[in-house]
Amino acid sequence: MTRPRETDDVTGIETTGHEWDGIKELDNPLPRWWVNIFYACILGAIVFWVLYPSWPIWNGQEWTFVRGVIGTTPRDDVEKALARQAAQRARWQEQINKTPLAGIVKDPELLEFAIAGGKAAFGDNCAPCHGTGAQGGPGFPNLNDDEWLWGGTLDDIHQTITHGIRWESDPETRMSIMQGYLKDQILSREEVSDVVQYVLNFTGRASDPQAVERGAKTFADICSACHGADGKGNKYVGAPDLTNDIWLYGGDPETIFETVANGRAGQMPAWIERLDPATIKELAIYVHSLGGGLPGEETAAAE
Amino acid sequence: MAQGGMARSSRMNNGSAGKAATQASAVSAPGTKHPLYKSREPIYPKLAHGTYRRIKWAIMVVTLGIYYLLPWLRFDRGPNAPDQAVLLDLPGRRFYFFWIEIWPQEVYYLTGLLILGALALFLATSLFGRVWCGYTCPQTVWTDLFIHVERWIQGDRNRRIRLDRQPWNFEKIWKKGLTHLVWLLIAVATGGAWVFYFADAPTLMHELLVGTAPAPAYIAIGAFTFTTYSLGGLMREQVCIYMCPWPRIQGAMFDEYTLLVSYDEQRGEPRGPHKKGEPWEGRGDCVDCRQCVAVCPMGIDIRDGPQLECIQCALCIDACDEIMDRVGRPRRLIRYATLATPSGKRLEFKPIRPRTVIYATLIVLIGGLMLYSLLTRSDLEASVLHDRNPLYVRLSDGGVRNGYQLKVLNKSHDARDLKLSIEGLPAVSILRPLHEGPADRIRVDPDDVAAVRLYLKVPKAVLRDSAFDDGEAEVTFRLTDPASGSQAEAHSVFRVPTRRR
Structure with missing residues (x-):
């Protein structure tokens, strides 16, 4: 700076030349410790340049970066951490693999791990259809309630998740057909209407008593094969109970008509094609723990 | 009082002001050396x-x-x-x-x-x-x-x-x-x-x-x-x-x-x-x-x-x-x-x-x-969190179930066997899946927190009860220590499907 600098009268210290309303700023030197820390920070930055990835370089094909003396990157660290975590889990995973479902639910520690793991796997794989809270939606069963198309014991749920429903690439998949009785010209429009009235009558909601009478015969001839003469359904063929308050596609007359007329064939993948057996066990336990799981032979003692 | 950067200079303000003042408003020559830091x-x-x-x-x-x-x-x-x-x-x-x-x-x-x-x-x-x-x-x-x-x-x-x-x-x-x-x-x-x-x-x-x-x-x-x-x-x-x-x-x-x-x-x-013997008059x-x-x-x-x-x-x-x-x-x-x-x-x-x-x-x-x-x-505290997803579950018999996460804090240094009672809901039952023993008994270790997953269920018959007029009812979880009689309570809601008008 070539400009002559003014010196403060009282202190004998130069001013910076900045002035606000007659108040001038003294150009006091910085304390030594402050300056030293500042230099140390600059040195530290240089050390970081050398130790860690810092400089982008062109390797002839793409932009990459200098790896630094340590030779590690934050991405490597993440991958290592993930591998460590997998290794930690492996012990539990192995135990889950070895232990039958009934044994897992009796071991509080293993049960906690299974429920936590099942919850995470549910969010990743099942939530897109069944919802994050397993509350389902039209066509996708609510897994919290106590109505189970294919059975609600631990083993039933496990079987369903493993092999799926109407998943043709899996020979053990759950399979049944709800035909479209109007579409396939098995029943006339009036006959379908009548049988809908008969079904509504199970829950006391029929509006046409004569139609109920007419529908009774059709129901007995055709529907009762799967749904049972009393309409209570059949878990072996995934036929829903028509006498309770839970409707997969909707319980209003229009939707029931649609169901009988055009049929239903909901699908679920066979998850054994994508997930390992331990995860499927965890999923089964998690779903069972949501509150609607039914006691099976193996869990009867625990319930 | 001066502050900040002027701190060190302030000490000369009173006593030695005279000395510094004799330097008058000097303007320093160009190239004066400015030390980078203040040495101690x-x-x-x-x-x-x-x-x-x-x-x-x-x-x-x-x-x-x-x-x-x-x-x-x-x-x-x-x-x-x-x-x-x-x-x-x-x-x-x-x-x-x-x-x-x-x-x-x-x-x-x-x-x-x-x-x-x-x-x-x-x-x-x-x-x-x-x-x-x-x-x-x-x-x-x-x-x-x-x-x-x-x-x-x-x-x-x-x-x-x-x-x-x-x-x-x-x-x-x-x-x-x-x-x-x-x-x-x-x-x-x-x-x-x-x-x-x-x-x-x-x-x-x-x-x-x-x-x-x-x-x-x-x-x-x-x-x-x-x-x-x-x-x-x-x-x-x-x-x-x-x-x-x-x-x-x-x-x-x-x-x-x-x-x-x-x-x-x-x-x-x-x-x-x-000096010793000199008079003190006329001086400080x-x-x-x-x-x-x-x-x-x-x-x-x-x-x-x-x-x-x-x-x-x-x-x-x-x-x-x-x-x-x-x-x-x-x-x-x-x-x-x-x-x-x-x-x-x-x-x-x-x-x-x-x-x-x-x-x-x-x-x-x-x-x-x-x-x-x-x-x-109190050395006994409880808090409860109502499930947000799903808010309620309709069961096959028409009843409604709600899920809760109940936490019980036992600040005493003895284990406690607490009794859980639910207030505010008619005909309520407590469900705890995969739990052995009575559902209304909660054990908390000394100086510890027990996290309990539980469900409350009310049958279809009571859903018309005026308690559910707003689509939800206030519910109180009361924990009683039978040994000491001390109590803790936590409040939440029980939600039901909104009635069809």
Whole structure:
């Protein structure tokens, strides 16, 4: 700076030349410790340049970066951490693999791990259809309630998740057909209407008593094969109970008509094609723990 | 008072203003050298003798004694709890302070303590100036200790100055070396004492000695050794001047009624050397012996008036009193007094003023509130979280089920078997999937939290009940300890499908 600098009268210290309303700023030197820390920070930055990835370089094909003396990157660290975590889990995973479902639910520690793991796997794989809270939606069963198309014991749920429903690439998949009785010209429009009235009558909601009478015969001839003469359904063929308050596609007359007329064939993948057996066990336990799981032979003692 | 960058210059404002003024408004020539940093001016505080030095000795013994010995104090809490009187158990998430045990969610007690501490600081400062800085601040206490070590090994002020000036020889090397060694030992002991607050002291001591203590303990000791050694041994007054924000806040705490360590200019000036037998008429009592400067740990001259650097340690009072006794003049030429007004008049010290009354009232209020809540808090607490997804589940029989996460805090040191009852819902039943035993019994371990996943179910028949008119009903989870009769409750809602209109 070539400009002559003014010196403060009282202190004998130069001013910076900045002035606000007659108040001038003294150009006091910085304390030594402050300056030293500042230099140390600059040195530290240089050390970081050398130790860690810092400089982008062109390797002839793409932009990459200098790896630094340590030779590690934050991405490597993440991958290592993930591998460590997998290794930690492996012990539990192995135990889950070895232990039958009934044994897992009796071991509080293993049960906690299974429920936590099942919850995470549910969010990743099942939530897109069944919802994050397993509350389902039209066509996708609510897994919290106590109505189970294919059975609600631990083993039933496990079987369903493993092999799926109407998943043709899996020979053990759950399979049944709800035909479209109007579409396939098995029943006339009036006959379908009548049988809908008969079904509504199970829950006391029929509006046409004569139609109920007419529908009774059709129901007995055709529907009762799967749904049972009393309409209570059949878990072996995934036929829903028509006498309770839970409707997969909707319980209003229009939707029931649609169901009988055009049929239903909901699908679920066979998850054994994508997930390992331990995860499927965890999923089964998690779903069972949501509150609607039914006691099976193996869990009867625990319930 | 000047502040910030002008701090160091302010000391010349009063006494030596005349000298500097003779330089007139000089304009420096171009190319004047500006040093990049301010080098530290070495300070060699001389040992003072007198009332305030004795007070400082006593406070040093008490504060250091508390700091070093407190973790070793035992306090029997019975089984299932540590027997250390003061313990900050971070892994276990408990703070123990004698009979008080703080859980993480009660950390507001610590916040309250900090607020009380701040208010007490305000009150003390508005009454007596920087008494915290001068007597009890750890920076002051440890610096004082380090200066005594220096004095003990190297001698008092003059011998230390001489030692610093002489070339490096055997005497200088061993004296300086020993000083730094003792400083380091004190620093290590400071860090060593700190970690005992966070773990069982005897166990940790053993682990530290055999080298099996957890790494954070060694790291904490290392960090404290470094900071104690550098702040107390090397940086000293620079911490107060440059690093601490408190001196900057002082200005808002003082007023014309505050007692501050100050030099009585009216009595002392005009100053000058005095020979025995000379008359005292026509001159001030200050004999310009500069003893007040010699004992000052901040290296300032109190006669320059109030200064940002002054930590009000009052050692200059002791030094001046000694000289006044010797020359046969009354003591307390430097004393605790209110600041002189521009006319030179000093107002009388007034402890009761709006400022101090407000601070004291706030201290009593907040302290009382904390004490009340501490004494009336329960050792059994419950909280409950209603499932958000799904809000409710309709069951095949038409009933409705809601899910909850119930947490029960047992702050006692005994296990408890609690009975859960649900209030506010007609015909309710409790479900706990995969749980063995009765659903309404909850066991909580001593000093622990039980997290219980449970469901409430009401049958279809009661859904028309007026309790559900709004689509939800208030529900109370009540936990009763049959052994002691103590209770805790948590409130939530039970949601049902909205009725079709």
